[in-house]
Amino acid sequence: MSAYDELMAFQRQTEALGQVAGRLGWDQETVMPRGAAAQRSEEVGALHAVLHARRTDPRVAAWLDAVEGETLDQVGEAQVRHIRRGYDRAVRVPADLAAALARRTALSQGEWAAAREAGDFAAFAPVLAEVVALKREEGAALADGGDIYDALLDDYEPGAVAADLEAMFSALRPGLVDLREAALAHASAAPTVTGVFDPQSQMKLARQLAKVAGYDMTRGRLDKAVHPFSSGSGSDVRITTRTSDTDPFNCLYSTLHEVGHATYEQAIDPAYALTPLGAGVSMGVHESQSRIVENQLGRSRAFTGWLYTQMQQVFGDFGIDSADAFYAAVNALHRGFIRTEADEVQYNLHVLLRFDLERALVSGDLAASDLETAWNDRFKADFGYDVPDAAQGCLQDVHWSVGLFGYFPTYSLGNVYSGCLHSALRQAVPDLDDHLAVGDMSHASAWLRENVQQHGGLYTPRELITRACGFEPTEAPLMAYLQEKFGALYPEG
């Protein structure tokens, strides 16, 4: 066996064990008995100890060195690039620091939940300060002399640097603020659904939507959970959604969002299964797939026209009397505070706020104790109204409490990528709306599969999007799309 073959055989087992960890995560969120939590954390801990030992195994370094002398094809080069990157990052973080971070964040998620419940940021500030300090240490270890925030960001978006994202987002922000203001001046006109929506019927329609959007149920399943998510790679990619008796869109659009993630995993070349190339290449690219299915396709006038008829068949009269009114309802803008409930226009304003504040936290320019004030000031500036309490402000997201710094910007990067991909898709499939109008997403799915999804981790994220679109990604297509769509939905004067 060549060093490459030995390395890949070892890596394959590591990837398989990583999938097992994913399966445990799914179990925990969907079917685990509530009394099993403590034992489960030991089970997960034991599995992660095995994974960590494999990811820092000295044999990996030896194989990587030996592979230098071998001639590899493009796939082999990409595999080795991923494995080397993973190994280098894993060995840079001292075991003591990794353990301290694990202990701290295992506790701080509960402390965050309690503080959010109480709306008491002051109680959480010292915890946040500790998490930030540990993440700065981890970032410094990973950065190896480079930028700390970029080193953290690299965990979620390999190769991305904050300066590039800042330039992109700065170009986006003023347009979003203007669009938000103009649209909300007319927001009261948006129609809303009425009635009670049977959860079983919602799930039945969600299953139908999942199939329409290309999700293969023989290699996945759809269940209910508190938070919608997608989990797993290869031939076992499961999704969850949730239902609300009064808001069917929560279930249906959460499903479409997760199907966007899941079809990406399902469409990756099976030859890459259980290898580093066999999963979505970055959080940003992943989010581009979920957002394009949910928004550019799922909330389009054409597709919502078809969905309106489906909903009428399932729910009868639900207080919306035309397809145009239905389209307005699924694209309604509201004065809200919560990122996860935000519409296409305001969503990125929520994310950009977090991106700027978390960089200030990591650089030390912003003390953890000053976060609430900084958050509220920035919110007022971008949204035009005041945050009523910390639960609807800086305590609303779990991310920072568990050490996810550098994660937020991938949401907006994903939106930017989805704007680019949507523009290229419309060029490639000029009659796309004709298909969407009859509930046929297959042309869009096929284009995404062919140009993005099948490649898994073969290219770098930016390279992948550039190849798919035929141009370097910028924020311009997203902005143009939003202006056209919401300008028409909320015409001025």
Add this chain to the structure above:
Amino acid sequence: MSAYDELMAFQRQTEALGQVAGRLGWDQETVMPRGAAAQRSEEVGALHAVLHARRTDPRVAAWLDAVEGETLDQVGEAQVRHIRRGYDRAVRVPADLAAALARRTALSQGEWAAAREAGDFAAFAPVLAEVVALKREEGAALADGGDIYDALLDDYEPGAVAADLEAMFSALRPGLVDLREAALAHASAAPTVTGVFDPQSQMKLARQLAKVAGYDMTRGRLDKAVHPFSSGSGSDVRITTRTSDTDPFNCLYSTLHEVGHATYEQAIDPAYALTPLGAGVSMGVHESQSRIVENQLGRSRAFTGWLYTQMQQVFGDFGIDSADAFYAAVNALHRGFIRTEADEVQYNLHVLLRFDLERALVSGDLAASDLETAWNDRFKADFGYDVPDAAQGCLQDVHWSVGLFGYFPTYSLGNVYSGCLHSALRQAVPDLDDHLAVGDMSHASAWLRENVQQHGGLYTPRELITRACGFEPTEAPLMAYLQEKFGALYPEG
């Protein structure tokens, strides 16, 4: 840290990973997408490779040697005994042989299923011969000069030897043959249920029965699967059952059986969780817990009187007009061929047949190619009628195809143990029937928990049963129970 503490910390992670493997097994039988099977086998293979490496880790031997010099309490002595036994057995089987067995049995289960489907024993005989040859090799490695069959049996019933079981079963068999013959002379009189039984109502009643029998749903769950089973230890012990539209007893008594297994695991002292003492001590003791709940308690006249009223409430009229008739229906004897469908009287005759034939296969006295003839001859002798085809004869059970030699006798040993425990329980709780008659199993559950279940692996199986009963286990109490019960149900002449 002492060597004992180091050993136990290592073992604790191994046990936790073993629980993860159990969770994957549950997932596979209940919720796994059907397209995920191939990938899952790689995931399970990777986890088992990790477990095997830990079970044969040279550090375990070093810790075990070092522990010799330490003073341990009773629990510590028992832990070390289990770990030493597991280590010794794991290192005795050469890696090549273990791999050959894994490869062979991975294939032969499918080959068995195909042969059973076709009713074609000749097609399966060469496969069986290969499996037997490999198991003989494994048994010889494990036996280290001792008896090969006993070495295999020891996997499922530590400390048991075939000669003792043979003596016990030989004393049982003639009485069972006589009882079977006498009872079946009157079998046509047994009443049967009529109508269609809604699966959801069956599951609702099954959940109620599970609670009545002491199953803690906050540390477990009940689902449907093709085969009923119990899975997991500690605070995550899940069970499955199945439903038949025309036979509600299948669902209800499978549930009681699995609850017997599951309450055993749930009742083990929490201090033993994720240690070698934290699981049922043997297959025989496990089966004693499932059988006593299913049969001696669940099919008693007292409990069935209560169950009859519950079933009337759920299903209305189902063709049985009295509690006595209901009792006769759940204890009906039939001329059948299938072990898993057999009643209390005939069940052990099925097992004893297998015990004798598998010992002959392992010793070489019986060639695999001659199994069908030997099976059919023995069946005719014990049951009095002819086996119509191999699917209802020697191909009915999966066990041998996957290398489970030495497993069958633990079923009958469990029945013998349940007979002993039931006798002791009746002594300890003289008014047990008064409680069972109102659907209260708690006195029985408490006695089993106190005298058997809480101890986990602290004592050897036989020691445990002897302590619980106050006498050395023999087949006599089971035989006396069966003669009394079925003598009354099917009085001669």
